[in-house]
Amino acid sequence: MPEWMSPALLMVAGALFIAFTRGHLRTLFVLGTPLLTLWAIWQVPDGVVATVGFLDYTIEPVEGSPVRRLFATIFALMAFAGGLYAFRQAKWYELSAAFVYASGAIGVSFAGDLITLFLFWELMALFSTVIVWCGGTPAARAAGIRYAIMHLLGGVILKVGIEGVVIHTGSIDVQPMLATNFDTWMILIGILINAAAPPVSAWLADSYPESSPTGSVFLSAFTTKTAVLALILLFPGEPVLVSVGLFMIMYGIIMALLENDIRRILAYSIVNQVGFMVCAVGIGTQMALNGAASHAFAHILYKALLFMSAGAVIYRTGLHRCTDLGGLFRTMPITAICGIIGALAISGFPLTSGFTTKTMISQAAADESLMFVYFMLAAASAGVFLHAGIKFPWFVFFQKDSGLRPKDAPWNMSVSMVLVSALCILLGVFPNLLYDLLPYPVEYVPYTAGKVLFYLQLLLFSGLAFFLLLPLMKRTETISLDWDWIWRVVLFRSASAIYSGAAKLGTALTANVSKGLEALRGKAETVFGSKLGRDGTFARAWSIGTTALWIAVLLTGYVLFYFI
Amino acid sequence: MNNDTNDNHWLTRPETIKKLWWAFSIVLALTVLAQAFIYVKGYFAVDGWFGFGAVFGFLSCLAMVVFAKLLGYVLKRGEDYYASGDDNA
Numbered sequence: 001m002p003e004w005m006s007p008a009l010l011m012v013a014g015a016l017f018i019a020f021t022r023g024h025l026r027t028l029f030v031l032g033t034p035l036l037t038l039w040a041i042w043q044v045p046d047g048v049v050a051t052v053g054f055l056d057y058t059i060e061p062v063e064g065s066p067v068r069r070l071f072a073t074i075f076a077l078m079a080f081a082g083g084l085y086a087f088r089q090a091k092w093y094e095l096s097a098a099f100v101y102a103s104g105a106i107g108v109s110f111a112g113d114l115i116t117l118f119l120f121w122e123l124m125a126l127f128s129t130v131i132v133w134c135g136g137t138p139a140a141r142a143a144g145i146r147y148a149i150m151h152l153l154g155g156v157i158l159k160v161g162i163e164g165v166v167i168h169t170g171s172i173d174v175q176p177m178l179a180t181n182f183d184t185w186m187i188l189i190g191i192l193i194n195a196a197a198p199p200v201s202a203w204l205a206d207s208y209p210e211s212s213p214t215g216s217v218f219l220s221a222f223t224t225k226t227a228v229l230a231l232i233l234l235f236p237g238e239p240v241l242v243s244v245g246l247f248m249i250m251y252g253i254i255m256a257l258l259e260n261d262i263r264r265i266l267a268y269s270i271v272n273q274v275g276f277m278v279c280a281v282g283i284g285t286q287m288a289l290n291g292a293a294s295h296a297f298a299h300i301l302y303k304a305l306l307f308m309s310a311g312a313v314i315y316r317t318g319l320h321r322c323t324d325l326g327g328l329f330r331t332m333p334i335t336a337i338c339g340i341i342g343a344l345a346i347s348g349f350p351l352t353s354g355f356t357t358k359t360m361i362s363q364a365a366a367d368e369s370l371m372f373v374y375f376m377l378a379a380a381s382a383g384v385f386l387h388a389g390i391k392f393p394w395f396v397f398f399q400k401d402s403g404l405r406p407k408d409a410p411w412n413m414s415v416s417m418v419l420v421s422a423l424c425i426l427l428g429v430f431p432n433l434l435y436d437l438l439p440y441p442v443e444y445v446p447y448t449a450g451k452v453l454f455y456l457q458l459l460l461f462s463g464l465a466f467f468l469l470l471p472l473m474k475r476t477e478t479i480s481l482d483w484d485w486i487w488r489v490v491l492f493r494s495a496s497a498i499y500s501g502a503a504k505l506g507t508a509l510t511a512n513v514s515k516g517l518e519a520l521r522g523k524a525e526t527v528f529g530s531k532l533g534r535d536g537t538f539a540r541a542w543s544i545g546t547t548a549l550w551i552a553v554l555l556t557g558y559v560l561f562y563f564i
Numbered sequence: 565m566n567n568d569t570n571d572n573h574w575l576t577r578p579e580t581i582k583k584l585w586w587a588f589s590i591v592l593a594l595t596v597l598a599q600a601f602i603y604v605k606g607y608f609a610v611d612g613w614f615g616f617g618a619v620f621g622f623l624s625c626l627a628m629v630v631f632a633k634l635l636g637y638v639l640k641r642g643e644d645y646y647a648s649g650d651d652n653a
Contacts (some may be wrong), residue, residue: 253628253632254628254631254632254635257628257629257632258632258635258636258639258640327576329575330573366607366608371608374607374608374611375608375611375620378611378620378621378624379620379624379627379628382620382621382624382625383624383625383628386625386628386629401576448605449602449603450602450603450604450605451604451605453595453598453599453602453604453617454604454611454616454617455617456595456617457595457596457599457615457616457617457618457621458617458618458620458621459621460591460592460595460618460621461592461617461618461619461621461622461625462621462622462624462625463588464588464592464622465621465622465625465626465629466625469625469626469629472629472630472633473629476640477642477643478640478641478642478643479640479641479642479643479645479646480636480639480640480641481638481639481640481641481645482639488646
């Protein structure tokens with residue numbers, strides 16, 4: 001492979017082959033491309049690998065570093081797991097789009113300059129929109145359009161920031177900066193839009209649940225985590241991220257508690273989990289950045305696992321509301337067990353990947369003596385168990401008996417779920433497998449008796465709270481207003497009001513003006529009488545001779561006056 | 565919880581659920597009592613107190629559930645709320 005070629009391009013090629021082949025050959029490309037990409041990712045050495053001249057800029061399409069390889073690795077792994085999960089059920093165009101989407105994420109991971117980063121960023125926006133549309137319903141189409149508008153807007157803001165930085169600093173390198181001026185704020189806002197930070201967080205819970213059962217697995221993995229990587233590379237230690245992250249954490253929990261749609265619960269918990277990472281990037285110490293990177297890695301796995309579990313249920317039952325589901329553990333044991341493993345991992349139970357990575361972020365807060373942050377993170381850990389850890393499996397697989405007896409997930413979905421479950425536990429039991437890949441040396445010991453006991457108390461008593469407070473959490477057949485209410489209702493109605501107001505004004509003006517003109521015409525007719533009209537003086541046709549004579553007279557007059 | 569006569573899965577029988585509650589209660593008690601033997605490092609003094617994790621976990625969940633419940637009165641709408649509004653769907 002040529003040096004300047006980003007491993008992302010392998011995925012693009014794979015996507016093309018998927019589009020043009022069928023049968024076993026396509027399966028081969030679906031499963032083989034991510035593995036080949038994974039190999040290519042690990043061939044990328046540290047530092048800028050190659051440069052390409054473009055206009056006056058030096059483009060660095062491939063720059064390696066441990067954290068970049070780490071994110072690219074999990075993106076490629078996810079493309080593999082998602083491909084395995086989806087290849088027999090998803091349409092070819094969904095698979096193909098998912099692979100280009102993944103290639104965008106991998107491309108951003110290795111982007112050494114802001115221009116490359118932007119290009120791959122937009123590639124993700126385009127093809128993730130296609131995946132939302134693959135939901136195939138009118139609701140998915142509408143949600144996809146809203147999703148595209150939000151991401152294209154985010155792209156424009158990011159581009160404005162990049163242009164500003166390039167003009168004012170002359171450097172297009174991806175390097176740490178702080179939000180100190182207009183340019184850097186624009187970049188930060190552009191990235192935070194993709195991270196689903198408030199007040200635009202609603203795009204995530206609006207669009208992901210409308211995609212197909214397989215599509216949401218891909219969607220859950222790439223966009224927000226690429227934003228986390230961009231934050232790690234560009235804004236480590238940016239103080240505003242701490243509060244943004246804490247808000248996201250609490251917002252995700254509260255909104256998920258209100259939800260009835262099973263995938264919307266999981267979508268809100270993405271915002272919650274990304275909040276942990278954003279907060280960690282804001283803290284900005286080596287421990288915190290290690291925590292953010294490792295948590296992103298672990299999170300992609302267990303969140304995909306949860307979406308796989310939910311996807312299998314939706315695929316088999318066609319139902320997606322807590323109020324319609326329940327009791328599925330009887331006939332869908334594999335899906336249920338894998339879902340529970342994902343739920344335990346996201347809650348950060350000891351022996352799961354969530355524990356070995358999330359506690360690192362808490363430790364970083366404690367090391368920096370950020371008491372408020374530390375206690376908020378602890379409360380949030382309890383809240384995660386509440387809204388995702390128990391709520392999701394309880395309402396889907398237990399709760400009441402809904403009378404549904406669907407078959408368990410198809411074999412390829414099951415294999416993929418078991419594989420990802422195994423990874424979640426593997427990283428929980430042998431955290432060093434992941435710690436060795438982190439950007440900074442790890443001096444953190446996750447398993448001390450005291451820490452395990454503290455988190456067991458925290459989590460198990462949250463469990464107690466859940467079952468005691470169940471009457472308060474009775475699911476209702478409702479949706480909850482989110483930030484998108486501002487643009488879907490307030491802005492829409494204001495725009496409609498302005499539009500209809502303008503239309504009325506226009507009609508009124510037209511009526512008045514034409515009335516005025518009519519009156520004027522009437523007056524003119526009375527004054528000039530017979531001179532107006534078809535046969536009147538003003539409309540009379542003159543012969544050419546007369547006209548020529550008049551012109552001659554006028555010219556003569558002109559010449560005479562000129563000499564006088 | 566379950567009136568379906570065909571359904572006698574052992575996990576849904578009332579006696580099993582009772583046993584599960586007992587087991588859960590014992591585990592809860594053990595996790596608190598274990599702190600008498602295991603030192604929990606407190607980074608900010610209070611978090612090292614006896615049973616702090618248990619109380620903090622329970623109370624934060626209570627606060628979040630109650631807050632969500634109250635917020636729900638403001639934010640919850642019928643499922644066709646948007647469908648009747650701006651969506652063409």
